[in-house]
Amino acid sequence: MSATMRTATWADSADNAANASSTARPVKPAYVPPHLRNRSMAAPAEPPSLVANDRGLGNNWGSSSNFKQDFGAGRQVGGGYGGGGGGFGGFNRGGAGNGRERVGGGGGRREANPFENDVDEPFTEQENTGINFDAYDDIPVETSGENVPPPVNTFAEIDLGDALNQNIKRCKYVKPTPVQRYAIPISLAGRDLMACAQTGSGKTAAFCFPIISGILTEQYAQRPRVARTAYPLALILSPTRELSCQIHDEAKKFSYQTGVKVVVAYGGAPITQQLRELERGVDILVATPGRLVDLLERARVSLQMIRYLALDEADRMLDMGFEPQIRKIVEQMDMPPPGMRQTLLFSATFPKEIQRLASDFLASYIFLAVGRVGSSTDLIAQRVEYVLESDKRSHLMDLLHAQRENDVNGKQGLTLVFVETKKGADALEHCLCVNGFPATCIHGDRTQQEREQALRSFKTGNTPILVATDVAARGLDIPRVAHVVNFDLPNDIDDYVHRIGRTGRAGKMGLATAFFNDSNLSMAKPLADLMQEANQEVPAWLTRYAARTPYGGGRNKRTGGARFGGRDVRKESSYNKGNDYYGGNGGGYGVPASYGGGYGQGVTSAWD
């Protein structure tokens, strides 16, 4: 891919300049912005106490390098050290002392301020205030299970600790989202959780807050000191590299100045840097399954100290064939069994396979189902247009052109264009660029660096058009996507729902346009049904196609009633008896009989 091929000719010179500078910027997770590099270099003689304050660890503790000095970095401290948490007064308020001393020993590197990057975002809170928080109140939520802790209405009601509360403020979170209102108290109560919710609903914070808070407040046994092996306390698994990066970025914000160390590991990037990060100590490890298995086999990571396990986008991971690797990680390595760890399982859909995973990985769990923020029902306007294959490109450019005319205050709304194949993505991107539309693309054949660069360039608005395969369909939270174009419709209505879910996020309106032609016949009925349910105008021609298409329309999971059939699977399994580490709960897996029929059409349509 030559650079010129990806250079837009249409954007004005200022845009081009911005584009060039942005794309030249390295975007690896460990990237330290220049101003921070300068700062740490400019302050070599910074007094230890100031460093300690910076880490939020209280006045008496001294710098981490002092810590090393006083207690010997490589020495086994032994049982007597157990008092360390209290003895260092102020260190996380009586907490995790010895467990995190590896982290403290991390060499006194100054923690980069993860919020500094927010300034780089051209779209600031000014626009974020446009979030329609009232929309949250309409989101349907269901919980089930034994002794479900009541939801909270404000962050203040939850005791997350000062440091975390401050980071919540820095994140400008005003009010917990529905999934946070329910999931945080459940997790803080130590319960396992099976949650049906999508990214964009505030899911990441929902599982990060309790994990960070737990790491800060609980005592942990001394972590073993095997050379070059990292012992994280929490593991967060996600299906794609970009999603792992995104979770890592957020988790770093949430754990800023808490001393809790977050590390990300994923494929496609050089492993050496990740190994170095791991050696510096890790409390929370965010990873894609493949790279983690690699690290486990190299014995560079051990899971024996895991207290928290979170699986994000579990259905997606199964779709991608990760089940063997996930089972290996969770069941066949040295991870503590259910009940000895706290497990949080998140999935946008809830098919049988996920239920089975839940019964295998969770102990006495609480089930939580949350409707989408800005579900297709209300916040996404859906259009379908009949476009011949040969007309798609010019039709897309017409749309993009019209969109440009409509732009208010000079800012180009972001447009995400989904295509079926990687080759198709490259070709369309090239076509758009040649015709003066600033586009980039993301798919699995691009290098990880190119992928991250494309995403960044898109997010910042430098390249307001992103052509993508399904790598970007789920989970990625890209604010300000104004328009999702299904240039090629997927063959599965679920994929369609996920794709259009990239817009209309956080209570803002979104537009989704689909190009339909005779190669999409199998989608006619599911699409028409979905749009109908979402109170969208269904074109008469689509209704006619839908009527003509044989029932079922391909593998249409939405018509299947097997969503909750998994309950039986759970009953059949006898894991329950043997693994009930909670003792008192008598094996209640707690999905109520009433659950199956409990949802309105509009709600299920957002999940299935």
Place this chain on the structure above:
DNA sequence: AAAAAAG
């Protein structure tokens, strides 16, 4: 059939 992910 295509996409994603370990190298």
